[in-house]
Amino acid sequence: MNVLVTGGTGYIGSHTCVSLLQAGHSVVIVDNLSNSSRETLEQIESITGEEVMFYENDVTDEKTMDEIFTHHSFDGVIHFAGFKAVGESVNLPSKYYRNNLLSTIVLADLCLKHNVEKFVFSSSATVYGENASPMVESMELLPTTNPYGETKAMSERILSDISKANPNFHVSLLRYFNPVGAHESGLIGESPNGIPNNLMPYVTQVAKGIREKLSVFGDDYDTVDGSGVRDYVHVMDLAEGHIAALEHLEEGVRVYNLGTGKGTSVLELVEAFEQVNQVPVPYDIVQRRPGDLATCFADASKAENELGWTAKRGIQDMCRDAWNYQSRSSQEALSENER
Numbered sequence: 304m305n306v307l308v309t310g311g312t313g314y315i316g317s318h319t320c321v322s323l324l325q326a327g328h329s330v331v332i333v334d335n336l337s338n339s340s341r342e343t344l345e346q347i348e349s350i351t352g353e354e355v356m357f358y359e360n361d362v363t364d365e366k367t368m369d370e371i372f373t374h375h376s377f378d379g380v381i382h383f384a385g386f387k388a389v390g391e392s393v394n395l396p397s398k399y400y401r402n403n404l405l406s407t408i409v410l411a412d413l414c415l416k417h418n419v420e421k422f423v424f425s426s427s428a429t430v431y432g433e434n435a436s437p438m439v440e441s442m443e444l445l446p447t448t449n450p451y452g453e454t455k456a457m458s459e460r461i462l463s464d465i466s467k468a469n470p471n472f473h474v475s476l477l478r479y480f481n482p483v484g485a486h487e488s489g490l491i492g493e494s495p496n497g498i499p500n501n502l503m504p505y506v507t508q509v510a511k512g513i514r515e516k517l518s519v520f521g522d523d524y525d526t527v528d529g530s531g532v533r534d535y536v537h538v539m540d541l542a543e544g545h546i547a548a549l550e551h552l553e554e555g556v557r558v559y560n561l562g563t564g565k566g567t568s569v570l571e572l573v574e575a576f577e578q579v580n581q582v583p584v585p586y587d588i589v590q591r592r593p594g595d596l597a598t599c600f601a602d603a604s605k606a607e608n609e610l611g612w613t614a615k616r617g618i619q620d621m622c623r624d625a626w627n628y629q630s631r632s633s634q635e636a637l638s639e640n641e642r
């Protein structure tokens with residue numbers, strides 16, 4: 304297939320491009336580089352030995368996107384482009400609604416105009432809100448606590464309605480749990496700007512000495528050791544989940560959880576990281592982070608039954624590959640007042 308990948312130089316998009324190319328598909332990336340860099344293209348090409356067509360372009364710009372759709376004949380679209388910082392979305396809601404919703408609507412309309420039948424969308428486990436784990440695709444979605452989460456629930460709804468009205472427009476909504484890790488080459492991975500919001504990049508930066516200590520947000524949850532439990536999924540497993548979703552997308556709207564089905568606590572993850580990599584990760588226990596759930600993990604059986612996809616890599620692989628990427632990066636320790 305000839306696949307348009309929006310946000311393809313970003314964290315999950317770049318790993319998915321590697322998997323697509325290795326599965327024999329061709330890839331056209333559109334990214335405005337608002338949260339990624341051009342070097343990622345060279346890394347994708349060096350891992351796969353394949354060439355990638357790239358447009359530095361904003362997906363919300365319908366006119367230029369129309370030209371790209373006219374120039375290429377796409378068989379499918381995987382739509383990663385979007386903003387994803389939960390905290391920022393609370394302070395700048397219109398930035399999030401505009402980018403995340405408009406990009407989805409523009410792409411869906413162009414698919415209809417250019418007869419592109421397959422659309423795979425990056426959704427999030429956040430749409431389950433305060434449902435009890437394991438999260439099952441058939442659950443009623445509960446309100447999320449922030450505009451970012453709302454953009455995911457609304458995009459799911461918009462794409463579903465467009466598909467219902469247009470039987471040749473097939474949609475796969477992929478609800479990611481907690482993507483972590485990096486390609487085993489260490490050439491691509493997750494490199495957030497500024498202070499990481501998410502656990503694994505924070506852990507790797509502490510291990511490298513870039514930050515002094517991890518803050519563990521709460522040890523009084525009703526979980527195995529009191530710290531929060533999540534379903535961490537290796538980004539290469541996630542990437543392979545997209546290929547399975549695209550290749551199985553024949554009709555209508557499909558919804559799949561992409562997770563391992565297993566929960567790991569913050570303290571278990573820190574311990575696994577220290578053991579696998581033989582590097583210390585000092586931490587303090589601090590207050591709970593507002594808005595956090597105690598536990599969130601997937602029922603991953605639907606993707607297994609319908610797509611034949613399961614996560615193959617375990618928490619050790621995730622910790623090893625995340626550290627391999629971080630230790631190769633040129634990012635250095637910060638001085639006392641930069642931290």
Ligand code: NAD
Nearest residue numbers: 310313314315334335336337338339361362384385425427
């Ligand atoms: P990322 O920020 O690394 O990648 C997103 C890419 O989209 C970036 O390269 C950015 O430059 C680009 N982009 C943003 N707006 C754009 C626009 N208007 N036009 C063109 N390019 C644009 O994020 P990621 O972690 O790879 O996430 C990819 C998708 O998966 C996002 O939609 C995110 O919301 C979703 N998701 C991520 C997680 C996670 O924990 N990483 C969890 C659930 C869902």
Ligand code: UFG
Nearest residue numbers: 427428429480500501502505518519520531532533569595
């Ligand atoms: N945590 C810490 N210290 C940190 C960072 C995180 O203890 O410095 C804890 C959190 O409290 C939580 C766990 O580590 O228990 C995971 O936190 P993350 O921020 O890595 O991930 P979340 O599950 O909170 O959020 C992620 C994505 C969101 C998405 C959500 C649901 O970042 O975008 O999963 O899918 F909405």
